[in-house]
Amino acid sequence: MIVATSISKVRETINNVKQKNKLIGFVPTMGALHEGHLSLVRKAKKETDFVVVSIFVNPTQFGENEDYNSYPRHFKRDKEILKQEKVDMVFYPSVRTMYPEDFSVYVKETSLSKYLCGKTRKGHFQGVCTVVTKLFNIVQPHISYFGQKDYQQAQIVKRLVRDLNFPIKIKVLPIVRERSGLAMSSRNNYLTQEERERASYLFRGLKLGEELIKKGEKKAHLITEEMRRFINKHVSSKIDYINIVDPYTLKDVDIIEGKVLIALAVYVGKARLIDNLIVNPGGSRKSSIKGKGRRFF
Amino acid sequence: MIVATSISKVRETINNVKQKNKLIGFVPTMGALHEGHLSLVRKAKKETDFVVVSIFVNPTQFGENEDYNSYPRHFKRDKEILKQEKVDMVFYPSVRTMYPEDFSVYVKETSLSKYLCGKTRKGHFQGVCTVVTKLFNIVQPHISYFGQKDYQQAQIVKRLVRDLNFPIKIKVLPIVRERSGLAMSSRNNYLTQEERERASYLFRGLKLGEELIKKGEKKAHLITEEMRRFINKHVSSKIDYINIVDPYTLKDVDIIEGKVLIALAVYVGKARLIDNLIVNPGGSRKSSIKGKGRRFF
Numbered sequence: 001m002i003v004a005t006s007i008s009k010v011r012e013t014i015n016n017v018k019q020k021n022k023l024i025g026f027v028p029t030m031g032a033l034h035e036g037h038l039s040l041v042r043k044a045k046k047e048t049d050f051v052v053v054s055i056f057v058n059p060t061q062f063g064e065n066e067d068y069n070s071y072p073r074h075f076k077r078d079k080e081i082l083k084q085e086k087v088d089m090v091f092y093p094s095v096r097t098m099y100p101e102d103f104s105v106y107v108k109e110t111s112l113s114k115y116l117c118g119k120t121r122k123g124h125f126q127g128v129c130t131v132v133t134k135l136f137n138i139v140q141p142h143i144s145y146f147g148q149k150d151y152q153q154a155q156i157v158k159r160l161v162r163d164l165n166f167p168i169k170i171k172v173l174p175i176v177r178e179r180s181g182l183a184m185s186s187r188n189n190y191l192t193q194e195e196r197e198r199a200s201y202l203f204r205g206l207k208l209g210e211e212l213i214k215k216g217e218k219k220a221h222l223i224t225e226e227m228r229r230f231i232n233k234h235v236s237s238k239i240d241y242i243n244i245v246d247p248y249t250l251k252d253v254d255i256i257e258g259k260v261l262i263a264l265a266v267y268v269g270k271a272r273l274i275d276n277l278i279v280n281p282g283g284s285r286k287s288s289i290k291g292k293g294r295r296f297f
Numbered sequence: 298m299i300v301a302t303s304i305s306k307v308r309e310t311i312n313n314v315k316q317k318n319k320l321i322g323f324v325p326t327m328g329a330l331h332e333g334h335l336s337l338v339r340k341a342k343k344e345t346d347f348v349v350v351s352i353f354v355n356p357t358q359f360g361e362n363e364d365y366n367s368y369p370r371h372f373k374r375d376k377e378i379l380k381q382e383k384v385d386m387v388f389y390p391s392v393r394t395m396y397p398e399d400f401s402v403y404v405k406e407t408s409l410s411k412y413l414c415g416k417t418r419k420g421h422f423q424g425v426c427t428v429v430t431k432l433f434n435i436v437q438p439h440i441s442y443f444g445q446k447d448y449q450q451a452q453i454v455k456r457l458v459r460d461l462n463f464p465i466k467i468k469v470l471p472i473v474r475e476r477s478g479l480a481m482s483s484r485n486n487y488l489t490q491e492e493r494e495r496a497s498y499l500f501r502g503l504k505l506g507e508e509l510i511k512k513g514e515k516k517a518h519l520i521t522e523e524m525r526r527f528i529n530k531h532v533s534s535k536i537d538y539i540n541i542v543d544p545y546t547l548k549d550v551d552i553i554e555g556k557v558l559i560a561l562a563v564y565v566g567k568a569r570l571i572d573n574l575i576v577n578p579g580g581s582r583k584s585s586i587k588g589k590g591r592r593f594f
Contacts, residue, residue: 100460165435
């Protein structure tokens, strides 16, 4: 496994690989790898000939009062894991490599990023769009893999690729959960055992919302109110948002008539956790047939 | 010569060309081609194996009260010219092809674009950065060519390439001028014969500034005041700006101690014309040795 810390090393490697007409798969991460990341890596290994994983805790996507400094960093452990997965190259740049001192070009998405996490995390998606654009230009993959846990991020990256015409296919893979239902996240590292147990009720809250929709409730605000009470009681009172939105535009839905996304962000101790569930009011049978193994939707 | 109006046609062609390991040269234009554009095309023909020229009057780089609608469009004529130059492919997309209805991703440069044209043309360089990013991703050139007449644009594109890590080399070629000294520009089409004669004094204004610097004047404001009087008298009183700036940061220079850029924007009739000159206080001999043919610096 090649460990590249410089952009020139990645370029050199990629140019060689492209000469051989190999398909390049790319999984951008911030490290502190868990089974969610590994599901992306394994899919990339299956579908492409040369798999690149980047590990970079990107400062431009953290707000001033967010957890950039405390974000978990375990490069040695991550490297061993990726070696075992037979990843071909890890890109592990420094902040200065990615952002020279007079750096001044940013990429912003102006529609999807107004909602959900974009409301509280000002500048977050601009940081994501900027670093993803940079990584795409450095790695030049044919296919790049993202996790559905960051649903909004995945939608924004898809829009970025469409609107800026990147010659890259984006694949979004299902959320990987612990047995308790807790969505895998590097930020789960922040949780105490007691918090981790409470956090598992986030998914039950989403399932409660789903159940109400399946039972025929169409008024989104009644469902989110019910969920809010549930999460307030079992998880935490620091709820950033619980929203039922159109899965394509991410705009709030008032009356549920088709497929919706239930999305939430809740603080549990020091961690701000997000989770989501796509619900199709009339499509329960279809979606359960489609379900595979440990994937919850 | 291939005339592609769809992105898929360009991609298909480019994929074939890249298979053959050919070097791709790219000249992005807004059409209404003149000798300035052709100097870029000819350089691209010399240095690369497959030359792509785009012709697209990009709406996102025009302000609300600017000349988007009246900007000269002569596609048939342009196409014939490019055929004669043995250009390999012209990309001539519609606005809808480039900007789908719910388009929402933009690229912005936040430092160099604060100065010169960026002050009066709000949003202009964001439009430029966005369309250039799109075109780079569509054409995927190895080398792209820009004219020094749009000095600020060229610097911003270089910054864009550096900061977003495009695997592309940017080459900036000297201003091509008419015999009178008037810098070639599609917007010269707007000028009456009398205005064209007046406009030729813009270059003489720049040369006046250069002369003062060569004579040892170091106070930038004294030079720009002199130039302002000259241009006011011979060209037009509608001066947008006359600035002496650092050629790298584009920030105003107070005391001239090294290489500077003298840049101006002046309205002549309906046309807003720009021009510039790099002046090296101590380096006159070197720059005159470097000069070739009809290039003025």
